[in-house]
Amino acid sequence: MPETILETQTETDLKQLAQDIVQRAMRGGATAAECAIREGDEFSTLVRLGEVETLKESGSKSIGVRVFNGKRAASTHSSDFSPAGLDRMLSSALELAKITSEDPFAGIPEPSQLGSLSGDLDLYSSDVYSLPGEERISYARRAEKAALEADPRIKNSEGGSFDAATGHRILANSHGFVGEFRRSYCSVAAIPIAQDSNGGMQRDYWFSVARSLDRLESPEHVGKVAAQRTVRRLGARKVKTQQVPLIFDPLVANSILGHIFEGVNGDSVYRGASFLAGKLGQKIAAPQVTVIDDGTIVGGFGTSPFDGEGIPTRRTVVVENGVLKSYVLNIYTAKKLGLQTTGNASRGLAGTPGIGPGNYFLHPGARTPQQLIGDVKEGLYVTEFLGMGVNLVTGDYSRGASGIWISGGELTYPVEEITVAGNLKDMFLNISEIANDLEFRGSVASPTLRIDGLTVGGE
């Protein structure tokens, strides 16, 4: 960063401002109030075919308030921090809270529930901005160059990129809670395009992301992996419609794991909008499936000292040996279900808090992904999903996919323009193997997994 763009208000000023807004809301007639402030800086660059294509650098700041008028709630937000802007935000919130309905379950947490994890969670490293401008561009350039040079069939590129960002979040409420934390991240990525002798093109990508620059994988490594992932797709074909065992690579397995989270999200559970609603204590997955959500892991991508309502984050066993042990909840959904919050409140600046994961993962098994593939006589190694054909109410699952055909325990030719379909209820029960390759590339992580009984739709 040249100079920080937003140094008009210091940290303490923003904490103070959040508390002031809460107090002003209370003086204005609110029975409870909550104020959230977010500020952040971002840098991104994209280098394409060796030339800088975009350079973006900026900072922003915004504020939101949620007020309660008894059991009625409303919220407003603004990017205008002028006195007039803040006045308007507050008065609109107080006005809006007159027209919403009384909801017996509305409210902020009890004072005894509030708190923040202590100690250094290692979420922020200023080194994400430590590189001079030219060096950052060079990260992007090096990633792309490594991809372009890795294989003669890599003929084009959507570029190499380097991104860095820092964020600062403040939350205060009328029970006297005030907390803040900072997080940083940086990433390097490459998106090469390969072309075969018939002119057919394929694109894929690879990336590394970290909270500090010194933990980022080398741009050369990222570029090389991106090239491998792209080239292996060349010459992809359709296959016949059939049922075969499927091996899901970690990036696609992630999304399947994510459906368990969505299915046990208190919001879907209390309204019966999930096929997992009411299944607490029941077997919902194969016996080797243990799923954890842990917002407290030092340095984790999903770590924070408190959730979107000021509840300290925690470790929750969601599924243990195939049995559903816990829903994931915020204050509202916990009250609706007569349970305790799991500290999973997520929030934007406005609106009711939602529910989001901390570090959410599937416990790894003992065998390697290669061993899982080696067991399959005829099957498909799925490396990409396309589209979102998932219905959580029924569990119906149907998505576009591409991957590599497995024959005799070996990866053979690439496959595309197929669908993978089944029902999530059966899919979780049919997770027959979980590999040992758990790695966090974001807040949700799954090892490679095998699921039997799905339909591959093709010719």
Next chain:
Amino acid sequence: MDNNHFFFQHYGLSDRDLEHYLAAALSAGGDYADLYFEYLSSTSLGVDESMVKSASQGISAGCGIRVISGERTGYAYTDDLSSARILHAARTAALIAKGPAKTPSAGFQQKAARSLYPVTLPSVDAEITAKVELVMRADTAARAYDPRIKEVRASYADELRSILVVGSDGTFAEDSQPLARLNVSCIAKTEANSARGSSGGGGRVALDFFFGEKTPEYFAKEAARQSILQLDAREAPAGEMEVVLGPGWPGVLIHEAVGHGLEADFNRKQTSAFAGLIGKKVASEKCTVVDNGVMPWRRGSINVDDEGHATQETVLIEKGILKGYLSDKLSARLMGMADTGNGRRESYEHIPMPRMTNTYLLAGEDEPEDIIRSVKRGIYAVNFGGGQVDITNGKFVFSASEAYMIEDGHVTAPIRGATLIGNGPDALTRVSMVGNDLKLDEGVGTCGKDGQAVPVGVGMPTTKLDRLTVGGTAKRESGGFMQ
């Protein structure tokens, strides 16, 4: 809506300020610079369990500054519209260029304003009770439809976006863009089954649209009808088969199969499966596809794009032949083609790029009933959730949320949701019949590209594709579909 120099009035901007900022943006050279001022006010309301549980309003304002030098783009933005912050952002964006300063053209040319959505908007607060009425009426109507409807959520959201775009070539454009929508979703339950249904609509319309043309009851009944229907849906078939798409929403096929692949940036970079195919046959001669940004009141319409260029109707495919791409300023200049007014962005925090507006397949001559009758065994899909495309290999998907089997020329049982997958450059070559019943979607579509969301429209008449892969689960021996 008449443009009343919003930013001049509210932020004390003057032509002189704008020239000053543009000069700062070009202080290190560059071919072009522009400023995008945006002021967005939004309201949303949600009813859930028959209670208005949420009400929210927000204000977001800022300025994005772009400097283009050759193929390079520098970008910076600020949410503080003070002169010092804008100048700082302009100088940051200027870092992309390395050369002697350039001078922006003196003076601005304001183009004659079009008026596709002349909405007069009274103050937000005055209408809030009417908005509450809308969501409550939707809730009541959905529940009244059938006792098996157990969960209803309805939401109303509107916004008014005021923009000002000025460019170093003298571009000066203002617009006030209203956008409103009403959504209803339901869950129907029996002892054995649960099913969901959803519906919604809107556009660049005023509140009275929902009290006259498209009422909460209209959307509520539709959402309820879909969820009841799905209670009895059977497994969808799997594999390649004849597919008939109903009019309206299924136009998401056009958006995914060809729309994205024809955005100029992908073709300039030769990363699209459609690159180099201008003048070539990419669809059956029954297919003419347009992108039309100038349809009054439509969700995808805009008077000017986010680079200040007037929108237009652009023919993409004419009788099966690929005719053109959708371009923004940068691609138009680099490719030596006309700017089609498709440079759009999500907000002042984003760099504009070529995006669709309202994209649809024109009506043909076939009667919809004849199209259904012509199918021996296949599916008839009338509502879709969404879709996605890989523009490089051309593979696209779109997910049906309401579909039926067609057996011996008759629409029969409803089937469960299924994803359809195809290949963009040849999917439309398999179009064998095009109906005379062109319809656009109800106005809830949002398109995502490179992390930027913009409102769009899609549409098509009843259309038959001779072959498309349907991603169901039904086994061939038991599932009612045998090839």
